[in-house]
Amino acid sequence: MSNPTSHDNPSFQNILLATEELILEKGCRNTTLKDIIERTGLSKGAIYHYVASKDELFGLVFKSKIEHENEKFNQIVKHTMEGTPDAGPFEMVTQFFHSRQNLKDVGNIIFIYLLSQEDEKVKSILKSVYQYSKATSVQWIEIGQQHGVIPQNIDAEKMATLFMTFSYGLRVTQILSPSEGEQVATSDIFEFLSQTLS
Amino acid sequence: MSNPTSHDNPSFQNILLATEELILEKGCRNTTLKDIIERTGLSKGAIYHYVASKDELFGLVFKSKIEHENEKFNQIVKHTMEGTPDAGPFEMVTQFFHSRQNLKDVGNIIFIYLLSQEDEKVKSILKSVYQYSKATSVQWIEIGQQHGVIPQNIDAEKMATLFMTFSYGLRVTQILSPSEGEQVATSDIFEFLSQTLS
DNA sequence: CTTGACATACCGACGGTCGGTTTTTATTAT
DNA sequence: ATAATAAAAACCGACCGTCGGTATGTCAAG
Numbered sequence: 048m049s050n051p052t053s054h055d056n057p058s059f060q061n062i063l064l065a066t067e068e069l070i071l072e073k074g075c076r077n078t079t080l081k082d083i084i085e086r087t088g089l090s091k092g093a094i095y096h097y098v099a100s101k102d103e104l105f106g107l108v109f110k111s112k113i114e115h116e117n118e119k120f121n122q123i124v125k126h127t128m129e130g131t132p133d134a135g136p137f138e139m140v141t142q143f144f145h146s147r148q149n150l151k152d153v154g155n156i157i158f159i160y161l162l163s164q165e166d167e168k169v170k171s172i173l174k175s176v177y178q179y180s181k182a183t184s185v186q187w188i189e190i191g192q193q194h195g196v197i198p199q200n201i202d203a204e205k206m207a208t209l210f211m212t213f214s215y216g217l218r219v220t221q222i223l224s225p226s227e228g229e230q231v232a233t234s235d236i237f238e239f240l241s242q243t244l245s
Numbered sequence: 246m247s248n249p250t251s252h253d254n255p256s257f258q259n260i261l262l263a264t265e266e267l268i269l270e271k272g273c274r275n276t277t278l279k280d281i282i283e284r285t286g287l288s289k290g291a292i293y294h295y296v297a298s299k300d301e302l303f304g305l306v307f308k309s310k311i312e313h314e315n316e317k318f319n320q321i322v323k324h325t326m327e328g329t330p331d332a333g334p335f336e337m338v339t340q341f342f343h344s345r346q347n348l349k350d351v352g353n354i355i356f357i358y359l360l361s362q363e364d365e366k367v368k369s370i371l372k373s374v375y376q377y378s379k380a381t382s383v384q385w386i387e388i389g390q391q392h393g394v395i396p397q398n399i400d401a402e403k404m405a406t407l408f409m410t411f412s413y414g415l416r417v418t419q420i421l422s423p424s425e426g427e428q429v430a431t432s433d434i435f436e437f438l439s440q441t442l443s
Numbered sequence: 444c445t446t447g448a449c450a451t452a453c454c455g456a457c458g459g460t461c462g463g464t465t466t467t468t469a470t471t472a473t
Numbered sequence: 474a475t476a477a478t479a480a481a482a483a484c485c486g487a488c489c490g491t492c493g494g495t496a497t498g499t500c501a502a503g
Contacts, residue, residue, distance in 0.1 A: 058483075074363035080458065090485045091459085097483090101458065156363075162420065163361035165272030165354075170420070177421040205433050208418075212434070215421075216414025220406075222360065222368070223375040223413075235403050236410065256448080278493065288450045289494085295448095299493065 059097045061087050067108050067153050075105060075160035102164055106172040109157040113176050116154065117183055124187045128194055141237060143184070143210060144217070155218050181207050257295045259285050264306050265351055273303060273358035300362055304370045307355040311374050314352065315381055322385045326392060341382070341408060342415070342434065353416050379405050 065086040069078040080101060084091060098104045123142055161169050184207035191197035213236055263284040267276040278299060282289060296302045321340055359367050382405035389395035411434055 056483085076361070076363050079456080081456085089483095092461090092486070093484045095459075159357075160361045162417065163274065163358045165274050174421055177418075208422075209433050211422075212411065212414035212418050214414070215417035216410035216412070219360065219413035219417070220375075220410050223372055224406075224409075235407050254448090277491085279491085290451070290496095290498095291449050293494075 054097075056097070058087075058089065058093065062089065062094060062097060062104070063108055063111065066104055067112075070105075070108070070156055071153055075156055102161070102166065102169050105157050106161060106169060109154060109161060110172065110176065112154045112157070113180070117180065121183065121187070124190070128190060128196075144214065144236065155221065158218065159222070177211065181211050184210050252295075254295070256285075256287065256291065260287065260292060260295060260302070261306055261309065264302055265310075268303075268306070268351055268354055273354055300359070300364065300367050303355050304359060304367060307352060307359060308370065308374065310352045310355070311378070315378065319381065319385070322388070326388060326394075342412065353419070356416065357420070375409065379409050382408050 062083065065083055066078070069082050069086065073082070080091060080094065083094060083104075087094075094104070098107070120142070127138060127142060158173070161173055164170075185203045188197060188201070188203040188206055192199055192201070192203070217236070260281065263281055264276070267280050267284065271280070278289060278292065281292060281302075285292075292302070296305070318340070325336060325340060356371070359371055362368075383401045386395060386399070386401040386404055390397055390399070390401065415434070
């Protein structure tokens with residue numbers, strides 16, 4: 048089991064960084080413990096001192112990425128609200144999906160990988176991230192409503208769920224469809240949502 | 246490499262069936278070749294006589310499921326069109342997502358699994374299924390437009406892409422969100438789409 | 444005697460475990 | 474303040490079981 052008190056340990060941070068790099072280079076499935084050992088210069092025992100399993104390690108990399116991304120997005124929303132408080136809903140939606148699309152790099156790769164692990168522990172990580180992301184969405188939708196940017200009659204909870212579904216759908220189509228096709232879907236969703244929001 | 250001429254072989258059909266059963270019982274990751282060997286009564290060599298890899302086997306199960314599902318859906322669309330030609334777009338959208346939701350069983354499990362395999366061969370299977378499903382969607386949207394059920398000014402291609410994104414998003418949220426939450430999303434999408442379609 | 448349908452022994456790689464060693468940190472005695 | 478020491482954290486690497494996959498067969502049918 049991983050020790051939560053040692054998560055700020057430089058060696059552990061090194062493991063996290065190396066894992067992220069390797070995933071970007073070779074993908075999750077092709078990133079082995081041997082790879083991580085070679086890159087970090089540590090041993091197998093050292094890695095399993097900080098982490099209970101390979102899946103947990105991947106989960107931790109994913110979590111840190113998501114949290115960082117959400118934090119960044121919250122800053123953007125705040126800034127947009129203060130800078131251009133009369134910015135249309137279109138701007139909001141654009142920001143939302145741009146934020147999500149940034150996850151394409153490491154986050155999306157690990158996300159798909161973790162989703163395929165039929166393990167309750169792993170799934171619970173994803174579920175908690177889902178809940179957190181949704182809650183964040185609800186928050187900024189309500190902020191938007193307070194600023195009069197988003198119509199009052201919209202159910203923030205439902206809208207957030209809708210956004211989550213969209214954003215997950217985009218993650219998949221990003222992988223499956225050619226890049227042009229994917230962009231069509233994104234811009235359509237922009238249009239779609241801003242239409243119903245206005 | 247698998248031999249296409251022997252795909253109607255009873256032994257091969259047995260392998261396919263056993264694999265499907267096992268995936269339903271234990272999931273993809275936990276279904277090993279040993280499991281398949283035990284259930285079919287065949288040997289490892291026999292399985293690799295029909296199939297090049299475990300991934301290819303899973304891919305073939307997936308493909309057959311999808312094709313069967315699409316065929317069934319096309320029948321439903323046809324029947325709906327002939328039976329109640331003045332049925333609203335709501336009916337169409339409902340049918341579409343109901344059809345997709347039926348894939349939840351084996352199809353969705355394998356889909357997620359295959360998506361996580363960072364392998365070009367596997368990905369090409371999924372891409373071809375994506376293209377086929379999308380093309381099918383375009384077809385019945387156009388049929389709907391010919392019958393005056395769906396507005397003429399809608400771009401069938403774009404709409405199909407949108408539907409695909411939705412349907413993939415639902416597949417993921419089905420896994421991540423509690424069942425009640427998931428249903429909220431589905432009904433919202435119904436409302437959402439039928440609103441813009443009418 | 445070729446070919447399709449199997450069987451089986453074997454392989455390397457992988458994730459994970461375990462007992463042990465080194466290094467750091469905290470505690471106490473002088 | 475410092476040396477001695479106990480405790481805990483960091484780290485190592487040999488070993489294990491299992492897995493997907495391969496190589497080399499056998500054997501019956503045509």
